[in-house]
Amino acid sequence: MNVLASLLALGLLIVIHEAGHFLAARLQGIRVNGFSVGFGPALLKTERNGITYALRLLPLGGFVSFPDDDDNDQSIPLDDPDLLRNRPIPQRVLVISAGVLANLLLAWLVLVGHTAAAGVPGDPSPGVMVMTVQDGAPAAQAGLRPGDRILSIDAQSLGSGDAAVRAAVDPIRRSPGQRLELEVQRGEGVRTLRLTPADQQGTGRIGAQLQVAMNGGSRPVRSPFEAISAGSAQFAGLFSRTVSGYASLLTDFGTTAQQVSGPVKIVEMGAQLSSQGGSGLALFLALISINLGVLNALPLPLLDGGQLVFLLLEGLRGRPLPERFQLAVMQSSLLLVLGLSVLLIVRDTSQLAVVRQLMGQ
Template sequence: MGYLLGVILFALGIALTIALHEAGHMGVARLLGMRVRRYFIGFGPTVGQFTRGHTTYGLKAVPLGGFCDIAGMTANDPLTPEEEPLAMWRRPAWQRIAVLAGGVVMNIFVGLVLIYTVAVSAGIPDPDIDLTPTVDGTACVAPAQNPDGSLVPCSGEGPAAEAGITAGDRITAVDGRPMHTFIELRDTVMAKPGETVELTVERDGITREVAVTVAEATRIDAVGGEVTVGAIGVSRAPVGNVFRSYGPVEGIGASLRFAGLMFSGTVEGLKSFPAKIPGVAAAVFGEERAQDSPVSVVGATRIGGELAERSEWATFLMMLASLNFFLALFNVVPLPPLDGGHIAVVLWEKLRDAVRRLRGLPSAGPADYRGLMPLTYTVAALLLTVGMVVIAADVVNPIRLPG
């Protein structure tokens, strides 16, 4: 029952996210005196609609998208005589950009509200917590790993112990490169089997440099193959509770800072998105699916159901916040039919006309969007294809929460 409730609530959250995105466009357009003809959520057959004033509001059968139809968004848009003076393309560039960015701003605002809600209730990761790699203890390095995941027995001291590293030491850098977390230290050392590295170690407020020869070991990778990695034989000291709840006032600053971290992560996720699609496609045909692979609204809703089943409502809300940030950043990609593509056209018009003025020529007028239709259709088809692949993977080979 909890799972089904979570699925329903997360699906509603996605629909509301889309609705608010389109409401952002509509609100700014109306504020600036433009006419909004239609405001629809979803695509496919119309389930229901009603008209109020000059705007028709409606819901379509598949609530996974939406649109806000503003009179005269382009110069190719047919207009009635009444709409002609209200055409969006006639407005100054800053007004057109403000309308086009309205959905993005709305998603950012919604994401911030969700983070703030979690910050003053359950708590968010403390942005000031010190995650510097701290040694809990040292041990020998197991030379290999069994197929079941266990390590083969080993004896003696490991490289770290031989170099004099003890419990409580803080490893702040490797070969001069700062280490911010134990995971970063682990990954750095794993990439240097057999090499001698210089660790910057802090003990009792005193910093010193320690040379350590990284041991070579074999481990089982994600697909069951053996790989050679480096290890020095240290374990991580407990970090403690990384979550912190805030008061109503201090929660504002903490939420903004944490949102910045989420934004950075989302940007990195967008950069790596294309490279992960082949892996998602392979997962459709039975290959192991990476835990960090992209998910569709189907996969996200499934995960939302699992979170609700475990009563992890704070994580549930943070997923919705992340979704809003993703939608905001994805929409600023400068390709049609995304908002960023339309903004790019407006900026191109301004740049083009600035060059024409320098040449003593008049403005060339609004861009002819008909020339962009092949690109628009290509991008739309590509997005649809990728979306269907990810949905298929979420159906036949879904990502599940650990535990």
């Protein structure tokens, strides 16, 4: 059930992202001829008001299609003012950026709604919370589990709050291949675990996601404004850490690239968080929605950010970039993204515990 909840959450995020593009176009009277979840052959398809809605074979994203993309469609004049390419640049910018805005808005609404329903979290508890653990990683081999709270490393208390996360991450990064002794609280008991961070290009990694440990208690919100304020603060923190993570791909690619996860690993993380109840599922939904928004905003071909770069260059040149150039960039980028997705799926699947058991490892 946890895996199913994770899959449904990912599907919802894709639908919300594409719905942002779709609604931004339709509300401006721009022609749309397709709304698809997934890529490849259509498994389910229906047509309403000239728009084809489809669920496709490969669940790696989705797309909204426009008549502009179909060179064989001669039913619409090329100078039709309702074609996307014939609209002013600000209107096209809104259509392209609406998917990112929809994902960020969803994450904000989820966090505010969860705060309104569950209450305002108490003060940070000592230590750091283990949110997810990768199968076969040093953290899993040492016996760490999602929900554990690490209180100290090598007899050094971690403190609480954001400082505790830094106090936990720093010695791990500095100690590749060296054994560390962790004091861990699990339920009502405290135990000692020993793990050895893996050496990834001179940096220690344990294969676990750590987060500020919050006091299990919470109090009801006093007003809608408090729910908005507390939820917005959580959103700002997640957004800031997500942007920093993507920025580190530029500043420390060799180390950060090892942490990039594919669809399989994301589903596994969602299942782990879902097992912690509604709060875990809400955090997963908000976190992945923010990641999807930030990822699509990157100025890379095939992503929304890359399309915005094309529009920026068009505005500077006073005319669109050559269609053959845009098509070549898009096709090569599609092959790159699909190839990377396949590699990540193979890598992440091979790391799942059930697969290693079947292989006798």
